[in-house]
Amino acid sequence: MTIDPALAKNLASRKRKDKIFQVVCQLAAIAGVILLVIFLSKIFVDGIGKLSWKFITDDLSNRAKRTGLWPAIVGSAYVMVLTTCISVPIGVGAAIYLEEFNKKKTGLTNLIQLNIANLSGVPSIVYGLLGRVLFIVVMGLGQSIIAGALTMTLLILPTVIIVTQEALRAVPKSYREGSLALGSSQWQAIRRQVLPNAAPGILTGIILSISRAIGETAPLIVVGAASYVSSLPKGLKDSYTVLPIKIFDWANESQEEFHKVAASAILVLMVCLLAMNSVAIVLRAKNQANAKR
């Protein structure tokens, strides 16, 4: 069997290019992981020394040796819970309306839809400024935990709506039709058929949105999360601080030792985020398994 030499050369060259492309892609894939590993190990080495149960449960201090993290952890938890409680009903409700009840697709609902899509791409600092004007200046809520939570709600609401819509859309039409054909009302069809099937998607979306919110710093600086609070927030209108704010502050302190404290706080924040994300994964898996039955 003889091959035309020109053809063979062409083939070899194409195979070479193929190989090069593959290597480039591999490098790209590895680069991301390597950067992450370097970053994480640096943080880990810096932060692990300071990390202890005492550090987690102690009050804040501006003396690096003495400081704890508890008020920031509690503040973050409060903001997160409030944000969830406010954004989930509104977000899921809006999505159900847009997907299930909004059959006519009028100009108005199209405009709303377009706006939501655009809002999800707005930088978080803009939400901070909006929150400052709306909740602090106009509504007079002050630099309180509720103003922070409402601002965070604004921030994650578009994402919650969009993921919920996508999850609803993924439920086959036949489910709704089957239910309606058996004489159910639309609400019954949504409640008994659509929502349970869309739930894994919705839940995952919500948890991922919340874990984005927990790491946000910029909008909370603008709406006045404090740098030092002497005690834990007790009510909705109390001052508060959150993990990312303290990390930001400590990283900018003049004393080197605070940078280590910042690293420890990053570890705590990352454990929280990983825990939330794994809850999302587990819930999703369980629900999918259930839905298949």
Place this chain on the structure above:
Amino acid sequence: MSNTRTWVISGLLAAIALIGCGDKGTTPEGASSTPTATTTGEAKPAAGSTISIDGSTTVFPIVSVLAEDFKKENAGVDLVVNKAGTGSGFKKFAEGNLDIATASRPIKDDEIKTLTEKKIEFIEIPVAYDGVSVIVNPGNTWAKNVTVEELKKAWSKDSTITTWDQINPSFPKEKVTFFGPTDNHGTYEYFTEAINGKKNEIRKEYQPNQEYTAIVTAVGGEKGAIAFVGYNYYIENKDKVTALTVGGVAPTEATIADGTYTPLSRPLFIYVNKKSLERPEVKKFVEFALGEAGNTAVKDSSYVQLPQDVRDAIKAHFEAAESGTKMKDFKPGQKLTDVYGKK
């Protein structure tokens, strides 16, 4: 299917409850390790027992240490300290949202005007000294000292200087890069006034940064760099940057406190709302700051303590409850006893 729904709902509830319980469940635990928290929880007086403080980033470390020490002795009082910047602090002070505004420069005329319009009276209290330090890269072997004139030549508004030999002919022809804080910092304002003669005027080629650590990092990474930062940022980063002597005087605790490090040594302030002083906890806090605790806080945050005679004068000034600023005619380098001692 209802099985799935139960899952979802219970999952959501569990998630919320978990987080919620995490709060409630662990708070007593945290409280038991810090007894102060328990007392606060129970004996919290009505609204208004929170002392709110905001303003200068530079003064923040001092005041937050003070707040922390005060809290230990006065468990029933809550304190919130923020650091939006001197200018932003005065703005909030004028809105009536603060008991105390912190400042790394004296209050300005237009700020006083706004406060007068809002009928807010205040007492001015210097709490520490800071020496704005001129820092360079450790690899800079040529420059050890600069004069105020040379600094002015380099930093003034119309400066076209790009190499070190233009600052002083004995320096090599090495590129010079200018760093410093952004214009919302009191440090920026003080430096431009003390060096360039006019507030807030600076050379065109200048790389401002909101965060001092970023300035220190930049200077530590560039051989020809020069910058000005607060004394504590220099002293805590001595291994990364070197400070130049200004007119032959190095920034040290002694030279800053006695004013020989002139014109770059400056006082730091807190401004107390006179109305807030009617609340015993605010009055107590200010007295606390004027006492030995204030000195400790200043030391612990690497600033320079006020000399005893200055502290006595300021204490008398506070007890006389004299409102308004005394810093109007203050010249950089002037002694504070001359300002607050006079009747």
